[in-house]
Amino acid sequence: MTKNNSLQQGPDERGHFGIYGGRYVAETLMPVILEVEKAYRGAKNEESFNNELTYFLKHYVGRPSPLYYAKRLSESLGGAKIYFKREDLNHTGAHKINNCIGQILLARQMGKSRIIAETGAGMHGVATATVCALFDLPCTIYMGSSDIERQSPNVSRMELLGAKIVPVTSGSATLKDAMNEALRDWVTNVRETYYLIGTVAGPHPFPEMVRDFQAVIGLEVREQIKELEGRLPDTLVACIGGGSNAMGLFHPFLDENQINIIAVEASGSGIDTGLHAASLTAGEPGILHGNRTYLLQDDHGQVAEAHSISAGLDYPGVGPEHAWLKDSGRVEYVSVTDSEALEAFKLTSALEGIIPALEPAHAVAHVQKIAGGLSPEHLLVLNMCGRGDKDMDTVNRFVET
Amino acid sequence: MANDRIKNKFGQLSKEGRAGLITFLTAGDPDMSTGQNLLNSLPKSGADLIELGIPFSDPMADGPVIQASSQRALKSGITLNKILYMVLQFRTFDNTTPIILMGYYNPIYRYGAQKFFDDARKAGVDGLIIVDLPVEEDELLELSKSKEIDLIYLIAPTTDERRLPIITRQASGFLYYVSMTGITGTRSADRMEVEEAFPIMRQYTELPIAVGFGIKTAKQAKEIAMFADAVVVGSALVSIIEKNLEGINSKVDKKRLCNSVLKQVSNLSKAIKAAPKSRNVGQSV
Numbered sequence: 001m002t003k004n005n006s007l008q009q010g011p012d013e014r015g016h017f018g019i020y021g022g023r024y025v026a027e028t029l030m031p032v033i034l035e036v037e038k039a040y041r042g043a044k045n046e047e048s049f050n051n052e053l054t055y056f057l058k059h060y061v062g063r064p065s066p067l068y069y070a071k072r073l074s075e076s077l078g079g080a081k082i083y084f085k086r087e088d089l090n091h092t093g094a095h096k097i098n099n100c101i102g103q104i105l106l107a108r109q110m111g112k113s114r115i116i117a118e119t120g121a122g123m124h125g126v127a128t129a130t131v132c133a134l135f136d137l138p139c140t141i142y143m144g145s146s147d148i149e150r151q152s153p154n155v156s157r158m159e160l161l162g163a164k165i166v167p168v169t170s171g172s173a174t175l176k177d178a179m180n181e182a183l184r185d186w187v188t189n190v191r192e193t194y195y196l197i198g199t200v201a202g203p204h205p206f207p208e209m210v211r212d213f214q215a216v217i218g219l220e221v222r223e224q225i226k227e228l229e230g231r232l233p234d235t236l237v238a239c240i241g242g243g244s245n246a247m248g249l250f251h252p253f254l255d256e257n258q259i260n261i262i263a264v265e266a267s268g269s270g271i272d273t274g275l276h277a278a279s280l281t282a283g284e285p286g287i288l289h290g291n292r293t294y295l296l297q298d299d300h301g302q303v304a305e306a307h308s309i310s311a312g313l314d315y316p317g318v319g320p321e322h323a324w325l326k327d328s329g330r331v332e333y334v335s336v337t338d339s340e341a342l343e344a345f346k347l348t349s350a351l352e353g354i355i356p357a358l359e360p361a362h363a364v365a366h367v368q369k370i371a372g373g374l375s376p377e378h379l380l381v382l383n384m385c386g387r388g389d390k391d392m393d394t395v396n397r398f399v400e401t
Numbered sequence: 402m403a404n405d406r407i408k409n410k411f412g413q414l415s416k417e418g419r420a421g422l423i424t425f426l427t428a429g430d431p432d433m434s435t436g437q438n439l440l441n442s443l444p445k446s447g448a449d450l451i452e453l454g455i456p457f458s459d460p461m462a463d464g465p466v467i468q469a470s471s472q473r474a475l476k477s478g479i480t481l482n483k484i485l486y487m488v489l490q491f492r493t494f495d496n497t498t499p500i501i502l503m504g505y506y507n508p509i510y511r512y513g514a515q516k517f518f519d520d521a522r523k524a525g526v527d528g529l530i531i532v533d534l535p536v537e538e539d540e541l542l543e544l545s546k547s548k549e550i551d552l553i554y555l556i557a558p559t560t561d562e563r564r565l566p567i568i569t570r571q572a573s574g575f576l577y578y579v580s581m582t583g584i585t586g587t588r589s590a591d592r593m594e595v596e597e598a599f600p601i602m603r604q605y606t607e608l609p610i611a612v613g614f615g616i617k618t619a620k621q622a623k624e625i626a627m628f629a630d631a632v633v634v635g636s637a638l639v640s641i642i643e644k645n646l647e648g649i650n651s652k653v654d655k656k657r658l659c660n661s662v663l664k665q666v667s668n669l670s671k672a673i674k675a676a677p678k679s680r681n682v683g684q685s686v
Contacts, residue, residue: 014537024506024533026462028557028582031564170468176459183461188583190559287507287533288459300480301511302458 007254007330010321015204015291018327020320023203025290028187036194037205039110044212049105056101057216060134061091063098065217067224067381072351073364080235080374082367083228084354084384085221085249094357094386095217095245096127096198102213103196104131112194115139118182120147120175120241121312121359122154123386124198129163139163142181144174147311150394172305175241175315179289199242200319203290207319214248221381222252229379235260235370238383239362240333241277241313243322245385254330263322264366266308267335277306279318280326280333288316293323309338309398310358312386340365342398345388357386358394404549406499406527407574410450411609411630418678420626421449422670423611425503425635426662427470428453428487429479431646435655436474437487439662444498446663447670450631452530455484455504462532464586466636469643481512485524492525501528501553501574514541518548528553528574536564536571545573555579556602556610558594569606575631576606579614586636590615592624599628619672626676634669638662 010017023033043049057063066086074082087095107115115137119125125141132139141158145167148155158165171177179202186195200207200214225233236253238246240263253259268276276282279294286295288303296304296316306316325331336344344364349355356364363382371380388395414421424443429436443451456471456479463471488500502521509517509531518541521529528551534541536554545552551574559582560568569576578598580590595612602610612625613633622632645658 023535023537025535026532026557027535027555027568028462028559028579030535030537031557031559031561171458180459180461184464184584187462188587190582284511287505287510289461290533292510295507297507297511299511301508302475303507 007328008251010324011204011208015208017321017324019285020292020323021204021207022292023290024287024292025203026187028190032190033203035110039106040205040209043106043109049109052105053102057098061097061101062089063216064220064224065089067221067228070352073348074371076351077368077371079371079376080378080380081376082371083225083233083379083381085217085381087217087245087383087385088354088356088387092123092127092130093389094123094127095214095248095383096124097130098216098248099198099210099213099244100124100127100131100196103209104135104137107137107194107196108135110194112192113137114189114193115196116142116182116185116193117196117198118142118175118178119198120144120178120314121310121357122147122151122158122390123312123357125163126154126157126161128196128198129158129161132163133161140166140185142166142168142178142185144168144172144178146173147175147178151311151390152393153390174306174311176303176306183289199244200247200321201242201289201291201293201317207291207321210244211247211251211321214244215251217245217248217383218250218252221249225379225381231379232256233259233379233381235262235378235380237262237264237363237367237380239264239313239359239385240318240322241266241315241359242317243319245383247319247321249381249383250331261331262366263331263333264362265333265335266310266313266341266362267337268307268309270337271335275307276335277308277313277315278335279316280322281335283316285323291320293317293320294326309341309394310362312357312359313362334366336362336365338398342395344368345395354384355388356384357388358391360385361388404522404527406497407450407551409497410499411575414449414630420629420673420676421631422447422622422666422673423450423452423613423631423633424448424638424666425452425454425633426638427456427467427474428484429456429474429477430470430639431473431642431658432477433479433483435659437490438659440487440491442659442663443666444495446666448498448666450499450501452501452503452633452635453484453488455481455502455508457505457508460505462584464584464636466586466640466643470639481508481517485520485526488524488526499527500525501530502526503530504532506531506534514544518544518550521550522548526550530555530577536568539571542571553577558582558598562601565602565605569608572606572608575609575611576602577633578602578610578612580612581615583614585614586640588615589617590621590625595625596628619668622669623672623676626673627678632673638665641665
C-alpha cells in the first residue's frame with residue numbers, strides 16, 4: 001500500500017505532478033485524451049487485461065529480464081557491486097516493448113484501427129511496428145530525417161515489420177520534430193487513430209500510463225536483488241531522455257529514502273557549449289507536447305534544439321514526473337558527454353561482452369565516475385535499457401571524426 | 402474602463418446584419434516593418450477583427466504555411482514584447498478594431514503570465530486564443546477576468562455535448578469553431594457539417610461564434626458567413642505572403658506584397674458582406 005505522503009501516488013486526477021504534467025493540447029485532441037484516460041483506468045483494474053499483458057510480457061517479450069552481476073566491470077572500477085538490469089535482452093532489444101504491449105492492448109480494447117508513433121533512436125518505432133505486426137494494425141512512424149540517417153538499421157527493421165516511415169525534416173529533424181508531426185497526424189485522424197507515445201511525456205494520462213507499463217522493470221529488480229543479495233539495492237542508475245526506462249526502474253523504489261537514485265542526462269559536447277540535451281540540468285520549466293516540464297528554451301520561450309550522440313536522448317524536454325522529482329530532490333540528475341558515453345560504450349563491450357546502446361552507455365559512464373568511491377558491499381543497479389547494434393554506424397563515424 | 406472592443410464590434414456587426422471577417426497573420430511576417438504595415442492597413446481593407454499570431458518554434462496545430470511563417474517571423478527577430486509594441490502602435494490610430502493574439506502557451510508562460518496580462522492590457526490587446534490551453538488547464542482564467550482580456554476557446558468537431566457547456570461557461574468574447582479535424586490550412590471546411598454544428602452550439606451560448614481552419618476562398622467565406630457570426634481566414638492570406646517572397650528584397654516589392662494580401666482581404670470582406678443571412682439566431686448583444 002502506498003502511504004499518503006508517498007512519492008509513488010502521483011499524478012493528481014488532472015495529471016499534475018506538482019506544477020508539472022497536465023494536458024496542454026488542442027481542443028480537438030481533448031476528447032480522445034479523456035477517452036484514453038478512461039479506458040486506461042478501466043483496463044488497469046481489469047483481470048482479463050492484466051492477464052493478457054502478463055502473458056505477452058512473459059511469452060513474447062521474454063520477461064522477466066535477467067539481473068546480471070557485471071563482475072569484470074565491477075572489479076575494473078574497483079568499488080561498488082554493479083548489476084545490469086538486462087532490458088537489452090527483451091524482444092526488439094530495449095525496454096520500449098514493455099510499454100508498447102500495454103498500449104496496443106489498450107488501443108485494441110478502445111477499437112482504434114490505426115496506430116501512429118514517434119521515434120528517436122528507432123527503438124520505440126521498432127517496438128511499435130512489432131506490436132502492430134503482431135496484432136495486425138496499420139502503423140505509421142514519424143522519425144526525424146537526421147535520426148533516419150544515424151539509425152538506419154532500425155529503419156529497415158520497421159519497414160520489414162510493415163510500418164510506414166514518415167521522415168520529418170522540420171526543425172532539427174530529430175525526436176522533438178517527429179513528435180510535432182505525430183501530433184499533427186493525430187489531430188487530423190483523431191477518430192480512428194491511437195497515438196502510441198513512447199516515453200513518460202505528453203499529455204496526461206501518458207506519463208502515468210507509460211510509467212506504469214515500465215514499472216515492471218523496477219518491480220522485477222526488487223524481487224531479483226532480494227533473491228541474489230537478500231536485500232534492496234543501495235543505488236539505482238539510469239539514463240534519461242524522455243525518461244521512461246529511468247521511471248520504470250525508479251518508481252517502485254521512490255519511497256525507500258535510503259536508496260540513492262541517479263538519472264544521467266546527455267550533455268552532448270558539454271553543458272557550457274550549449275550543444276546538449278540536458279533539460280533538467282540546464283533547462284527551465286515550460287510547456288511543450290502536452291505537458292509542463294523542464295525544457296531547453298531561449299528567454300522568449302522558443303524551444304531549443306537538443307544535441308546528443310544518442311538519438312534516444314536527443315530531446316529538449318523530459319517527462320513531467322522527473323521534473324517534479326528533481327524539484328523535490330528525491331532523484332539526483334547528472335549528465336555525461338558524448339565522449340564519456342563513447343568510452344563507456346567501448347568499456348562495457350570489452351569487459352562484459354555486452355554492446356550497450358549509446359543511451360545506457362551514458363549511465364555506465366556515470367557509474368565509471370562513482371563506482372570507485374563506493375565499498376564492495378554497495379549494490380548498484382544500472383538499467384541496461386537497450387542493446388547497441390543500432391549504434392555501430394554512429395560510433396564508427398564519431399571515432400573517425 | 403471595461404475593455405469591450407470585441408463586444409462592441411459584434412454588436413455593430415449584428416446591427417448591420419452581417420458576419421465579420423477575422424484575418425489571421427503571423428506577427429512579424431515576413432519582417433517587422435512589413436508586418437506592422439500590414440497590421441495597420443487591415444481594418445481599412447475590410448478586416449473586422451484581427452488575429453495576430455505569436456510565432457512558436459513548435460506549432461503543433463499548424464500546417465506547413467503557418468509553420469513557415471512562424472519561422473520567417475522568428476528569423477526576423479520578433480518577440481512577444483515586440484508584438485505588444487506592434488499592437489501599441491496600431492492603437493495610436495485605431496481604438497475600435499479588436500486585436501486577438503493567437504498562439505501557444507509557452508512564450509506567454511515564459512514571459513510570465515501576470516506580467517503578460519498587464520502589458521497586453523496596456524498595449525490594447527482584447528483577447529487571447531491559446532491553442533494548447535484547453536478548459537481543463539484553467540490557470541489563466543482569473544487573470545483574464547481581472548485584466549479584461551477575453552480567453553477565446555476553440556470548439557472542435559470532436560467536442561461532444563458533455564464538453565460543450567464546460568467550454569461555453571469559461572469562454573468570453575466569442576467562440577472559435579474549428580471547422581474540421583486537422584491542422585491549419587490543409588483541408589477545406591465542409592460547409593454542411595459546420596452548419597449542422599451551429600444549432601447545437603447556440604443552445605449552450607449567447608456568445609458570437611466564429612468559424613476558422615480550412616476557409617480559403619471568398620466563395621467559402623461567403624457560404625460560412627450565411628450562418629456564422631464571423632469567418633476566420635489565415636493560411637490563405639499567409640500563403641500570399643509566401644508566394645510574394647520568392648526572390649524579392651526591394652522596398653517596392655514589399656509594397657506589392659502588402660497590396661496583394663490586402664486586396665485578398667478586401668475580396669473576402671466584400672464576399673462576406675454580400676452573404677445573405679440564412680440564420681435566424683444570432684448573438685444577443
